[in-house]
Amino acid sequence: xxxxxxxxxxxxxxxxxxxxxxxxxxxxxxxxxxxxxxxxxxxxxxxxxxxxxxxxxxxxxxxxxxxxxxxxxxxxxxxxxxxxxxxxxxxxxxxxxxxxxxxxxxxxxxxxxxxxxxxxxxxxxxxxxxxxxxxxxxxxxxxxxxxxxxxxxxxxxxxxxxxxxxxxxxxxxxxxxxxxxxxxxxxxxxxxxxxxxxxxxxxxxxxxxxxxxxxxxxxxxxxxxxxxxxxxxxxxxxxxxx
Ligand SMILES: Nc1ncnc2c1ncn2[C@@H]1O[C@H](COP(=O)(O)OP(=O)(O)OP(=O)(O)O)[C@@H](O)[C@H]1O
Ligand SMILES: [Mg+2]
Numbered sequence: 380x381x382x383x384x385x386x387x388x389x390x391x392x393x394x395x396x397x398x399x400x401x402x403x404x405x406x407x408x409x410x411x412x413x414x415x416x417x418x419x420x421x422x423x424x425x426x427x428x429x430x431x432x433x434x435x436x437x438x439x440x441x442x443x444x445x446x447x448x449x450x451x452x453x454x455x456x457x458x459x460x461x462x463x464x465x466x467x468x469x470x471x472x473x474x475x476x477x478x479x480x481x482x483x484x485x486x487x488x489x490x491x492x493x494x495x496x497x498x499x500x501x502x503x504x505x506x507x508x509x510x511x512x513x514x515x516x517x518x519x520x521x522x523x524x525x526x527x528x529x530x531x532x533x534x535x536x537x538x539x540x541x542x543x544x545x546x547x548x549x550x551x552x553x554x555x556x557x558x559x560x561x562x563x564x565x566x567x568x569x570x571x572x573x574x575x576x577x578x579x580x581x582x583x584x585x586x587x588x589x590x591x592x593x594x595x596x597x598x599x600x601x602x603x604x605x606x607x608x609x610x611x612x613x614x615x616x617x618x619x620x621x
Pocket of ligand 1 (some may be wrong): 410411412413414416417418419449452453454540548596597598600
């Protein structure tokens, strides 16, 4: 029997994920500013809406107008999706969301009306790091968020800004460890030009592609392309010819 997968609809990515995410898993999408985290996340929710799976987009940073505008650039009409009840946007603070997730009475549902949320996005997890300077406290916060979403059985993308220090393999607050999967979006310097690279680093309970592929952003969202051929050290950000 094949397990049901939650499809992203990102061309080429579902193949890398062997069909999509396992339902109810929490996936980290990590990348530098402008790599396309929000775009990928919107695509994921728009596809959910298309498949009849209600979605929730939680943002701590964007004003509603700029989110609607950015989505429109990708060809997504978020207001129309909200009107159908298949998408809810939540503009809140990390502290308020944390309080809701700690409440066992399924506060995520309470804040999102009576539609049962099946897909969610948190944009971005980086904001929780501003709640505390203590590593143990941050780990506790991350655990609360991840477990709260798991308890609801919501397939979730946690967006995470990657700073140069994270690229040195640090994992503040253990987010990479806590998550069921990790997708990395990277800028790569190739022959004096910047290209975009995507890789699935981890997918608990499933096989996944190991290769590093090109991707581009266009109307409709991300499109995954070919494998980086004859290049090494791609994830360092500055590739070299093999
Ligand atoms: N229709 C489009 N065609 C081509 N590129 C686009 C289109 N829409 C958005 N982009 C590009 O997508 C990139 C922004 O992606 P996005 O906002 O998803 O990144 P992000 O990782 O969420 O960034 P941040 O960390 O700043 O929030 C920009 O470089 C923008 O030019
Ligand atoms: Mg973003």
